[in-house]
Amino acid sequence: MRARTIAAGLAVAALTLPLAACGGGDSASGDAKTIKIVYRNYSDFPQMDTFMKAVKKEFEAANPGITAQLTPVSSLDSDYLAKVQLMQRSPSTAPDVLFEDSFNVNADAAAGYLLPIDDYLAKWPDWNSQFIPTTKQAGKAVDGKTYAVPMGTDSRGLWFNKDIFAKAGLPTDWQPKTWNDVLDAARKIKQTQPDVEPMYMPLGKPAAEAMSMQSLEMLLYGTPTKDLFDEKAGKWVAPSKGFEDALGYVRTVMNEHLAQTAAQAEDTQWAQTQMPLLMSQGKIGFMMDGGWYARYWEPGGVAPWPEWSKTLGTTTFPTQNGQAPGKVTLSGGWTLAVGASTGNADASVKFIQTALNKENSASIDVACSWLPVREDVKADPRLAEKDPTEPFWSSLVSFTRYRPTLPEYPQVSNAMDVAGDSVVNGGDPAKAAQQWAQDVAKAVGSDKVKTG
């Protein structure tokens, strides 16, 4: 009996624990002749792979004897982060060069996963003369050191289908002034065109950071609360009236069926694969999303749509009651960073410098419909040529907000996802906002929160 129990216990452990078994060995880092480049490659995002292959060629030709080993990670955005952080935990799997969302640079720097590269950047003329100062913040951590070089930035607003607006009797040069204007437009579309889904915004657990940043924070920053983090007080603003209102907006949208159904929001594949297609088929009135969306409709994208630039209009997302400054946008962006355990920091930095020289920086911004972070790329005519809405999205950068660049941000954002997800599925906004405030206090420490 006893032996059998032990055997059973071992069997249980053997079957269930590999899941938990992570973390790891401290074997030596990779050799100096090879640098490993880790980035995301998935059917919704083929541009990065094409780009990296080209950069590899250029880099290897200029640096004989050094191999750039491309290590694409096949996953959606939401899984990419966890996968990369697991790779970073052990020096034997850690990347030398890493494609990283700017919101995570701080947390990864605090974890010791990234290498400060200020000394290298100081000697790089492009960095000093061409990179736009505000965008450099994307790679800078709270310790004042720079860990990553921005590849491009972005801004958020509203894309709307002019044909659908015309049919609904709405202006085709739409400029909503308040949240209610936005909701009213959706209601009109719903009344006049029952087969059209009035609006779309990133919602549901699978949307992860997209829901918290592009939907909830876009709303929150347009309320009188304004902030998620109060820089002056050095405190997170939770609980806040603004966040509850943001959740209330989501509740209204779900209750009145103005956006995607909860089932679509919870579908793990829908937003990436079905959504761009529905938009291109004229089945969605307007969407609250980012300027990079154009890449989905371009040839080779998820849903090629040659007429998109004629059919779609763009406009800014308003503040809650139209209060100053009247409009809201948020910026983020992707960066290239160097892994702390790299065996060849020189080559890794050189790879980044090659990847983000004028020519390559322009090519990735054009391919991904990102906004340039270099002065000399800004002027590149290919940007507006390929994407006529680019000047509009660029113009938003003058009043844009960035997510709080703090190591705790990813946890606060996750707590936002939990609150948002509960409201999408019928939860009460007030309760969800309360729970969120508790989760934030738990994550950042109750001495670091204030009411807003």
Place this chain on the structure above:
Amino acid sequence: MRRSPRLGVWLPPLAPSIVLLGLFVAGPILWCFYAAFTNSALSGIAARRPKFVGLDNFTTAFTSPDVASSLWLTVVFVVLSAVVGQNGLGILLAVFLQHRGKLLRGIVGTVVVAAWVLPEVVAAFAIYAFLNAQGTLNEVLGWFGLSQNWLYTAPMLAVVLANIWRGTAFSMLVYQAALSEVPSDLVEAAQVDGAGPVRRFWHVVLPVIRRTVVTNLMLITLQTLGVFGLIYVLTAGGPDNKTRTLPLLMYEQAFKFGQIGYGTAIALVLLVLGAVFSLVYIRSLKAEV
């Protein structure tokens, strides 16, 4: 009393497997035990310098409604999909196919085993294509006006069906092997005594293969406790956490929210659940011997 052989005799040949077991089985478990008492995280300062937090993770886990609901969902998932579904269907198929034509056995066998040999994620995508709102099932049900989004309206049913579909082959194969070992004269004798097929199965066949039943139950229970990829692809634990079993909760806490220490504490809860199931099975075997 038999003298046990000396250490020097049995240890050398066993050493490599003991080392491997220690490294790959005991190692992760011990690491898990250690991590569960720290605030170890995926990123941020706690990733570099995890602090010892005592029983904090466990107090959080035992007072958390999330853990309670996931524990319940895990039990429901295991009982419905493994104990009732895979095990029941497996034994039914094995009995039904016994003494049937080669062709029928071949066809049914191939269909059932096909789901089993597919890699978990591929199988999950296949059933996602079958069950989602635009999927095959709804195309067919649509003719009768019954279509609906199974993954949303009945998510637990969907993942249970998926796991039954995927895992039944294993039970079927186990029972086919066991049934072929049942002495035919026993069954024939019962038949001569006038016992019908149900009684023959219940009173003659089942007692003979009882050990196989328990072994099979134990194996599929432990496998099902750890099911992750299947549910993750189908529903990612949603909607509204209605299919968030313990492995998904653990993944969410450890890898989405970065709380590795807390995640491993949940893994230990899963371990205990597995042990409880195993004990129940072993006891049931003992009680009737």
